[in-house]
Amino acid sequence: MKDTMRAFVAVERGRYELREVPVPQVGDDDILIQVKAAAICGSDVHVYDGHMDPLCGYPVIMGHENAGVIVAKGRNVPERWQVGDRVTSENTIDTCGTCYACITGDYVACESRRGMGIGADGCLAEYVLIPGKILRQVPDVIFHIPDNVSFEEAPLMEPAANGYKAVFQEGRLMAGETAVVSGAGALGLYSAHMAALGGAAHVVLLVRKSTDPAKLEMARKMGVTDVIYSDDPDAALAKVAGLTGGFGADLFVETTGVPAVLQLGMRALHVKGRAVRIAINDAPYGFGLDDITLRSIELIGHMGYNTISWRNTINLARAGKLDLTSIVTHTVSLDECAHGFNMMVSREAGKVIVKIAD
Ligand SMILES: [Zn+2]
Numbered sequence: 498m499k500d501t502m503r504a505f506v507a508v509e510r511g512r513y514e515l516r517e518v519p520v521p522q523v524g525d526d527d528i529l530i531q532v533k534a535a536a537i538c539g540s541d542v543h544v545y546d547g548h549m550d551p552l553c554g555y556p557v558i559m560g561h562e563n564a565g566v567i568v569a570k571g572r573n574v575p576e577r578w579q580v581g582d583r584v585t586s587e588n589t590i591d592t593c594g595t596c597y598a599c600i601t602g603d604y605v606a607c608e609s610r611r612g613m614g615i616g617a618d619g620c621l622a623e624y625v626l627i628p629g630k631i632l633r634q635v636p637d638v639i640f641h642i643p644d645n646v647s648f649e650e651a652p653l654m655e656p657a658a659n660g661y662k663a664v665f666q667e668g669r670l671m672a673g674e675t676a677v678v679s680g681a682g683a684l685g686l687y688s689a690h691m692a693a694l695g696g697a698a699h700v701v702l703l704v705r706k707s708t709d710p711a712k713l714e715m716a717r718k719m720g721v722t723d724v725i726y727s728d729d730p731d732a733a734l735a736k737v738a739g740l741t742g743g744f745g746a747d748l749f750v751e752t753t754g755v756p757a758v759l760q761l762g763m764r765a766l767h768v769k770g771r772a773v774r775i776a777i778n779d780a781p782y783g784f785g786l787d788d789i790t791l792r793s794i795e796l797i798g799h800m801g802y803n804t805i806s807w808r809n810t811i812n813l814a815r816a817g818k819l820d821l822t823s824i825v826t827h828t829v830s831l832d833e834c835a836h837g838f839n840m841m842v843s844r845e846a847g848k849v850i851v852k853i854a855d
């Protein structure tokens with residue numbers, strides 16, 4: 498194997514380059530993955546556009562949604578992982594292993610967690626290392642890719658697993674309920690798709706009127722039944738009331754981070770409805786929270802996924818029930834990574850796949 502590899506590196510705020518860096522050393526407990534394909538996530542874009550600095554500082558290899566093949570393993574790595582296995586990683590590189598989040602299986606919410614591309618080197622590179630410590634703490638930190646899922650599709654399991662956890666594990670959707678999902682990005686569309694797979698009677702997408710019609714087309718393909726607009730709140734609420742016999746929606750999944758959208762979504766819920774907030778945006782919220790008290794609305798924080806989210810999402814993919822690729826608009830090479838990021842920043846692209854090796 499080579500000693501060096503190409504990697505897309507955030508060098509400092511606003512400066513990125515394709516660099517030749519050393520291939521990570523494989524210790525006795527580690528797994529080395531040759532990355533075949535990766536996907537660019539909205540959270541990678543937060544680093545790229547300078548809104549967020551990597552927690553581990555610069556320089557850092559970017560990217561966390563990945564798929565590839567195991568090319569080396571240390572002698573202590575369990576038998577279930579073999580050289581040649583096709584795998585996707587859920588991208589956690591390190592956790593403390595002892596906090597409340599870790600011991601209850603929600604290690605993604607561990608406050609000491611380091612994830613690929615933000616707290617540690619990521620997967621927009623020819624190789625990525627899965628350290629032995631995390632394999633011991635979270636045995637399902639990597640997963641075998643089902644035979645019917647390609648390397649270009651598998652990195653999308655990561656945002657899809659986020660949607661799974663929001664809709665089913667946190668949002669507790671039941672068949673026949675009505676779900677409202679805000680935002681037409683990857684998390685919004687996969688959440689809407691999960692709600693449709695879960696038997697929601699209506700899957701309502703809440704977006705701005707200016708949303709690209711192509712995204713609305715994708716949304717319908719993925720199971721959205723109705724579209725409402727945040728710039729026309731009265732009509733939006735009337736539509737939800739009409740769909741639900743005047744009751745209001747059961748579940749709201751918020752992926753935009755816009756305060757007025759959270760407020761509108763909560764108002765679309767019936768008394769005791771559930772609102773799950775996936776979005777990241779630390780802007781102050783300019784409204785009171787009496788709705789939560791007086792209407793017993795449950796506002797649930799969402800951070801990532803857990804092993805159950807991943808296993809069930811992979812089961813859906815293996816059964817051919819999951820539409821992973823409708824949201825993909827562009828595929829680029831590792832050399833064209835910056836172009837891929839720029840298309841995400843300008844919103845010209847929906848989801849961008851980076852094909853790294855054949
Ligand atoms: Zn992601």
Ligand SMILES: [Zn+2]
Nearest residue numbers: 593596599607
């Ligand atoms: Zn922890």
